[in-house]
Every structure is written in structure tokens, then in C-alpha cells.
Amino acid sequence: MPTESKVAKLSDISKIIKDGDTVAIGGSWLGSHPMAVIREIIRQKIKNLTAITVVGSIDVDLLIGAGCLSRLMFSFVSMEAFGLAPNFRRAIEKEGLPYDEITGLAVIIGLEAGGRNVPFLPYRGPFGSDLVKFRPEFYKEIKCPFTGEDLIAAAAIVPDVAIIHATRADNTGNVQIDGTSGTDVEMMRAAKKRIVSVEEIVSPEEIRRNPAKTKIPGFQVDMVIEAPLGAHPCSCAPDYVFDPWHIMKYMQAAMSPETFQQYIDEYVMKPEFEYLEAIGGMKQAAILRRLAREVKFL
Amino acid sequence: MPTESKVAKLSDISKIIKDGDTVAIGGSWLGSHPMAVIREIIRQKIKNLTAITVVGSIDVDLLIGAGCLSRLMFSFVSMEAFGLAPNFRRAIEKEGLPYDEITGLAVIIGLEAGGRNVPFLPYRGPFGSDLVKFRPEFYKEIKCPFTGEDLIAAAAIVPDVAIIHATRADNTGNVQIDGTSGTDVEMMRAAKKRIVSVEEIVSPEEIRRNPAKTKIPGFQVDMVIEAPLGAHPCSCAPDYVFDPWHIMKYMQAAMSPETFQQYIDEYVMKPEFEYLEAIGGMKQAAILRRLAREVKFL
């Protein structure tokens, strides 16, 4: 009997992601966000999502700007050196987007708890933080049953779907991440359904040549999509860097809802390979890959 | 400024392991136990140790037979297909060795808790097991502060010393494990001091050629010892298999305290490289390595 393949097309994501789902988004900072899948969510007009991010940037900001979110859970959203995230700010400051701001470790530990089927995990958490006070559904002060010490319980987080972008996978879903994994592994463990986009789909033999690189085994993956440069304009280290030129364009566009709608029309609402041409095609890809290779150690 | 080296000789272990210490022993089943260090403990007559093992075999049995332990924490001790562990059985059935039998997951989760500086971690533990009832200092029934669900709290375990055997390390202590790691990583995180013996010490550049293989970074290691075939008669997968011929000899010897003392004198109480000659030297090493390579996939 042959093994079944989990390989699918970008357009297939709506078989898994539904209106109203809670979606954990992998990657962190400007690194390895599953941008091709995020653009596809916008193309397919999937709405009313609750996004979960630990360290988000353009992934979350784009979803907010495109009107796909009805709620956001985050510990950090920023365009890093490019400034604060414009749509994120506008949505919270002006448009009343409901959100849960949870400290970074509590999100990670919450996902860990979700992945291991416990309703909470304790840690020496952020006592004294207002965030603990504001969101009692995510934090409870408890005492150790052995020592009596004060601890904070972080509530389990179980997303409906996790979406991540990785270096490579085989058709059974064994995923290798050569660089920044953020909380990708924890999100995939915690979620009920999982989608991974990868730079390339390789043979199971290729995966087995270096099993140490495999961070997520196939049984934790439901769908594999090949999406070269699929993290753009974010990086996928160590293969390519983030695209500062495109991000500057994005920041400019995101200054107002009107100009942002133009950005969406111009870049997002077209097939993914046309997006890649629009951002500079082969030459831009070559630059971003070359920059990632040309590093100097001291 | 140059970096400091953590490389030491086998005889240096007594700078770290002291009489009366609690020692977590890495490896599992008949795989990757730090046997060279265990033999050195016996040679140096370090006594009154409390050993912690998750899935122990000849490592624990040898320490018990040599009289080094005053207490044992374990979830499993067996010589696998070769039978029950003779010294372990004798010590508990006849000699009253004090012990804490803790279920496997509770030991692992306890070590995890120790490593992350929490006094306990909860899980859907072994309700109904007598072991929970027998050792209340390691188990407490608790309720989730969010959902009210019944859970079991596993108490943190913080060994004085962890000893593991690994594939390779550099002189700063970055450790790579190509095969069975058991709970090595968790033990190294939890322990106050850490010793790793390795098949070979390699350059930091060699380590950086495949960072995905690095399971323990240098800052979690205090001492690195080169001990080729250092897991013998256990395996160090995928480099060499366990030595069934020697283990049969061991099982025979361990049938009585008298014959076991002969085994200790003949094999253990000599320098490590003489031990390696005594068990068959280069030829036996070649056989064990060859067997590990000659595998057939279906």
C-alpha cells in the first residue's frame, strides 16, 4: 500500500481554515511568518478569525488591515526597526478591535499546555503586571501543593488551526526548520488542525538524511503546501532575509485605510506567483538570498 | 581573550561528584548510559550516592553491585531481553536498599520542573496507581484553577549532578547526540552540575556544521570527557550496538555477590583503556560498530 500524500495547493487552505476559527500564526519578529497562507486567507475572504501570535509583525498587521480578524491574542506586534505596526495601532486605538494582550511566556506556556493536554501550567510568572489583572481568564495565582510557594498558572491555549512556514517538508508532513522556529513547534502541537507552507517539498529520503533538522513529524501536520519565498516580505533564515524595500512600501501604504486598500489590490488580490513578480521577481529573490549568505563573522 | 576549555580527564570527575550526591544518570534501556563515568565512580570509591534513572539497566545495576548507592529513584530497571537486573533485585529483595519507584512520566516531568525552576508541574497523571499512594512526596492530587479538573502534580527533581554519554562535544561543552537521548537533555537542564562523556571531542567549527544536532549548549555543561566506546557494554546509537556477549558474561557474574566482586576486580578496577582491551579491544569495537551500520530496511 502506498502512503497518502498531504500535499495540497494554496487554494485548499479553506478546507481547513473556516470563518470564525482561532488561528495560531507561526514565525516571529520579521522572520518566517507564513505570509503566502496569510495572503491566501485574504484572497479567499476568510473572516472573523481570532489570530494568536507571540511575536507578530506584518503577518498580523496585514490580516487586521484586510479586515479578517475579529479578535487578536498577542504578546508583541511591531514592525521592529520600521516602527509600530500601523493597522494594529489603528485597529486598537480607533476601531476597538477586541484583543487579549498576554505576556510572551504565558502565550508560549499556554500553547505548551494545549499541546500536552493539561488545562494549565504553572511558572514563576509576571507577578505585579497589570496584564495579569486585566485577563484573569489567562492567569491565576496559585500555590505549589508541595512547597506552598506562590506561582502563576497560565491557561492552556488550543487553536483551531496553526499555520507556519518552514524550510522543507516531505509529502507525509515531516517538517524541517533550518532557522528561526519561534513557537512554530508549540503551535503545531497545540492546534487541532495544522497547515505548513514550505520553501520546498522534498523526498522522505532527503528528510532522513538529516533527521536532527526535523522539528515537526508528519503526524502533527494535516496539509503541506509548497510556497517558495512564501515568507516574503519576511525572512526565512538562513535562506533569505526580510525585504526592507517592500516593507518600507508597506509602511507607507498602511498610513491610511485608503492607501492600504490599494496595496491589497495591487499585491495581495492576485495569484501568489504574480505577487512574487510584483515584488521584484527573480532579481529580488536573488538579492534577498544573496544577502542571507553574505555574512561576516568576527 | 581565548575561551576556556571544559575538557577534563576521567579521573577529574571527583571534582564534581562527591560522596552523598544525588546523581542523575543519562541513557535509557541498554542505550547510551555513561558507563565509563560509572566505572570511574566505582574506581574512585565514591559512595552513598542517590541515583536517579528513568529507564536504567546495567548502569544502575553495576553501581548497586559495587556498593556505591544508598538510595535509588527509578521508574524501570531491567536488563531487557537478558532478564531482570540481578544486583537491583538482590538489593531490594534481600538487602533493603531504600528506593523511590516513580512512574516514568513523573520522573521526566519532575526533571523538567527542576530544569525550569518550578516546584511542580501538573499532568493527567497515574490516578489509581499505588505508586502515587506510596510516595506522596512526589505526587499530589490537585485541581485546575481554571476548569476544576483533577490533575496530578509531579514534584520537581533537582539532582546535584547529571552524567550523560553523547556522540560528540566541543571544548566549550556544546553536545551533540546523534541517537538515543533518553532524558539526557532534561537531566542536564535540571542538575546543578553536569558531566558529559563523549565518543569524540571535536572543534567548535565541526559542531557549527550541523547545529541541529546540538541537543545541549555549552552553558549547561561543566565538564567534557573524551571516552571512546564510553557507553560499553551499552550501545551508542547509531555508532555501535550494545555488546550482548559481555552482557551475558555480566549476567553470569552477577548471580552471586562473590562472582560479581570478581567481575569488578577483573573489569572495572583498572584504567578505562585496559577495560576496553579486556572486553575485546579493537576487534570487539569493530564488530559492535559494524553491526550498528549493517541494518536492513524493508
Place this chain on the structure above:
Amino acid sequence: MTQYAKDYSVGELMCVTLAREIDDGDVVVLGSFTPLAYASYILAKITHAPNSTLLAYAAVDFKPFQLSFIRAESSATRGAACIWTMLEDLNSVHLKGRGDVEAISSIQADGYGNINLSAVGEYDSPKLRGPGGAGAPEVIKMHRKMIGYFPNHSKMTFVPKVDVITGTRYVIGAEERIKAGYRPGPIRYITNLAVISKEEKDKPFKIDSLHSGVSAEQVVENTGFELEVPKDIPETEKPTKEQVRLLREEVDPYGTMAFDFKPGKERLGYLNEILQKELEAIGYA
């Protein structure tokens, strides 16, 4: 038409019966090295369950390999798609109840779903100190099915009440399991005489099937706890010719599986035979 084998050992029957417990897509954890169980999982993987994921030692999703007494660990490691620590196993498989099968053995088992791998006699001064349960006391609750195999079905093993409860299924009925966050599944013991199952807390084990030539009375006589004996008990499905061929020629040509069925005094001699064959295979004999 399925061609059943006429010539097979009880070990081969047990092995095939265990293999049939693996559904395609299952996650199967190989614990301590037990040739019969290892052979079962590998047989399932190369026949009806190619999408199952096997885990052993640190190896995740390893390629099915030819069994050997000495080389199981290096075979699994060399064919692995992923290399994990035990904690990663816990976080991904065990705690979440994502495991389907990890067949266990036990010194004693009783009708309540308890197993004893700790001690025969008093816990603190035992007649026999067992090896301990490793992860078994916990995973028998967490995995979808609790499968045990017992090469020697007798009242020594199947006792009214185990001397020490090393572990227990705890949540048994389907409803109770779902409520506790686990997938429903039976307790099922495969023995040298029969297959028996328990699916409800308050109902006894029931005889599912009898091996060819075994009577229900024989099973009842050799079981120290109550058994439900249905009117018409089917015969345990025999191994197919192809399954027996695969076991003998591909999966276990060294005959490691038979080791579990040798009487104590023959074991050492048989082991030496196997080891000799392994040495011959690498040209070192």
C-alpha cells in the same frame, strides 16, 4: 480470497493478531525491546498500515527494518525522519493521548485493568522485585487502546487482584474517556490462548476469540478473574500465508521473536545461536 497459513507458531499468531490492532494512520510507540511487539508493528507498517508512524528510542517515523536481536536501536535511528528526546515524545504523543498502541506486558494483570510490574508479594519486602513500569502506568490510560500481550496465559499472571497496582487504565468506558479528554478504545489482551477485551468499567473481560484448538473452558480455567463467555466465540483470525512469509523471510529471519517463547533454560543457548547468525551476517563469525 485470503489465503490463510496452515503452518504457524503461536508466537506468529500472537504477532499477527497484535499487528491487526494497528490501524492505518496510527501512532505506535515501541517501548522496551520486545521482539514480538516490534515484529508486529513492522509487519503492520509494511502491509495494511503504511501511514502509521512508529516511534522507538529517539527515532520518530523510522523506516520499517529487519528485526535483529542487537540492531533494533541502530536500525530505528538510522531510518528515522526525526530524532526526539523523551520529553518531546511526552509533549507530542503521550500526554495528549495521541498514541494509539504501545503494547505492554506485565507480571500480573487483573480484571480491573490494573497491571503490576513492581513486586510480587509485599511492596516493601517483595518475593520478586519487578523492573517497574517505565511509562506504562501512564500511557495505558493515555493511549487510544490499552493492548497487552501475554505469552503465558495462566493464573500466575491473570490474578484476581494484582499485588501492586503499578498502573491502571483508570478511565475505561467510551463516554468516560471522552469526558477525560482521551479517545475511547478497549483494553485488549492477546495471549497464547485467546484474545480478551474489556470496554466498560463495571463489566468483566470478555472472550473475543479463541485460538485454533483452544476451548473457552481452557481460557476460563487459566484466568484468575471473571470472564464473560459469549455463546458463539469466533476463532482468532489465522495469519495469512503472506504474513507468515513476511515474518519469516523479511521481518524476522533471525527468529528473535521465538526468544520470548523459549523456556528459561533454553534461552541462553537460543540467544547464542541468534548472535552467531548475526556475526555470520557481517562476516565476523
Place this chain on the structure above:
Amino acid sequence: MTQYAKDYSVGELMCVTLAREIDDGDVVVLGSFTPLAYASYILAKITHAPNSTLLAYAAVDFKPFQLSFIRAESSATRGAACIWTMLEDLNSVHLKGRGDVEAISSIQADGYGNINLSAVGEYDSPKLRGPGGAGAPEVIKMHRKMIGYFPNHSKMTFVPKVDVITGTRYVIGAEERIKAGYRPGPIRYITNLAVISKEEKDKPFKIDSLHSGVSAEQVVENTGFELEVPKDIPETEKPTKEQVRLLREEVDPYGTMAFDFKPGKERLGYLNEILQKELEAIGYA
């Protein structure tokens, strides 16, 4: 004899001062990409702290690299001795308090050791929604030292009480820290004017040193919370000639560090300049 530089920017002074907080053997976590902090750690690693371990992105114990605006992540990844997930970081560094330094910045900070990265104004309808704290609210308690750097020492930043406590050091005094399972260490803020520290819960921040040409009055005037002003305040140790040379020639030849000090309207132009230089370096300009 140490040769101090005569010509250096305030950014270089802050960078060197932060580098001096790194002791040899420290474990240093690089959070969000902030050129000044990254340059500090790399400078420390190639000078007085070769046994320090640097962590950034997924990279553990990476080789020190030349800073660039775009390439920090790929540089760290390509020089890593080990590749971790965030959970592995937590389990190995953060939760255990094994981290020594992870310099943070903040929109507001007050005299209690609180930081605010969440919101200026009301939390639920903020005038400015900040980025959030990521791991900062927790690690400022767990790490040995809580180090902050503030390129714009002013009453806008150093407020009597932060609008929202995103995080706080919580356990401050040495005794209290040891009791709570953490290593003792100060709260220390390095600013464009001075270095200020707090070591006890019930005592205010104190001026440790003043940058050349800055008066204590100037610092007090620009700080919205109480400061202890010792009688004789030393001048902040200047960068050495060698440190300045290393920063300019080796660590940060593209001048990314200066980015943090450019006024808002000059930033974009300066960034384009840096990017152009990076393109030139790979022959694509």
C-alpha cells in the same frame, strides 16, 4: 594604560557602557532587533567576554558577526552552535533565571522597576498603543540583571508611575531574589545622559555615573521619579580607542547603531543609505 577615545558619539558611549555590563561567562539573550544592544553584545564577546553565550532568534551560542540592518538573523543562524525553539529557550534560560542580561527598552519606566510597553493613556482606549512586551515582562524578573537602555532620557519616558504595568522586576533586593530562587542583580538604566540603578525595593534609583558634560541637575530635571544623588558622582567610563575602532570598523561598519538616534523624519533617508551600502557590498547596487 587604557587609552580612552576622545571622539565618540553618545550612541557609542551607551553601547560600550552596555557591553561592560556583560561579564565573561554570561548568557545573553538578544530580543527584538535593536542595533545598539546587538552591537554591545558582539563587542563584549570579541573583547572581554569571550566565554559569554549569545542567543538570538533560534540561534544559540552563535559566532560574533558583523552587524547589518538586514542580516542579523541569517548571521546568527549561520554561526549557531545549536538551533532552538522558543520553548527550549524558556526551559533552559528564562524560567531558570540562567539569563544574565537581555537589555530592554520601554515607552515608559518608573521608579518602582515597572515598564510600560502596552499603552499610553487608558489601557482600553489608548492614546498610543505600544507593541506589547513580548517576553520582557517576565524576563526582567528572571534574569540576573534588569538592564534597560533609553536613547532619550526625558520625563516623557521616566514617569512617576507608568500608565500600564506591562511588567515589573517584582523581586528586587538581593535577599528577596535569592529567596525567590533568582540570582541577585540590579536594575540599571543606561541613558543618553547617565547610568542609574536601583538595588532595593524601598530605595529610589541612584545616579551611578554621569556622561561627560552632563550635570546631576540635568538628569534630575529630566527624570519624572525620585533619584538619589550621591555627593561625588563619577563620570561614566569613556569608550577606549580600541572599542570605538572595533565598533566602527568591525562590528558596525554600516552605522546601523546610529539609526536609533536619528530623529523620526531623518530615519527613512538614513535607512535607505544603509540599505544602499548593503546592496553595494554584494554587488547589486
